[in-house]
Amino acid sequence: MENYQLLFPCSSTIAESSSSPSFSSHNNMGTPFINGNSSLHGVGNEMNEFHVRTTPSDDIHRAVSHDRHHHHHLGIANSGDGPAEMMSEQAAKPSEKKKGEKKIRKPRFAFQTRSQVDILDDGYRWRKYGQKAVKNNKFPRSYYRCTHQGCNVKKQVQRLSKDEGTVVTTYEGVHSHPIDKPSDNFEHILNQMHIYTPF
DNA sequence: CGCCTTTGACCCGCGC
């Protein structure tokens, strides 16, 4: 399914600044929306912010329902009236530090989706590694890591308490490997097509 | 049995 990129229609744009180079260089499937203004500031700048603008029709995702809070079932994320949203945030956290390593924050980008379900299935396999309560939010935030060997991409998902129909997904890092969906069967594909051709 | 969640503890940066 190399057309995973369709998940993010061309209309959605991203502005991100980061300290991570090696961005626009090789294309990485699965992150089509990185338009390569890489390394705005050199390493050492811990401040980066990300904006995501999506269009009204951005609730374009396959989604996993969580009728049980574990396994993945298929379901179409809503189709809603999600208005265009813009997000910007600061992340001034040095996360990547092993031992005397520099504190570089990978670029992060977020988008929000109106959806009934929390987990948007973007085609990668994720393992949840944490969940935390968020201040001023009645919903927790979940932390996921890409399970692909050597892939360090993370994402976090949270639902707005202000508008509980909205789910914010924040990606951190870039996949450098193909999509690793165990079973991409017809049903999945059909679901996608369904979503991508709303007219 | 392998893969995944759950969940409390831990860690770290920051403001007071």
Next chain:
DNA sequence: GCGCGGGTCAAAGGCG
């Protein structure tokens, strides 16, 4: 220093 908030670890358990 201390507490808080956000992010991560890892043990334990669940499920197919």
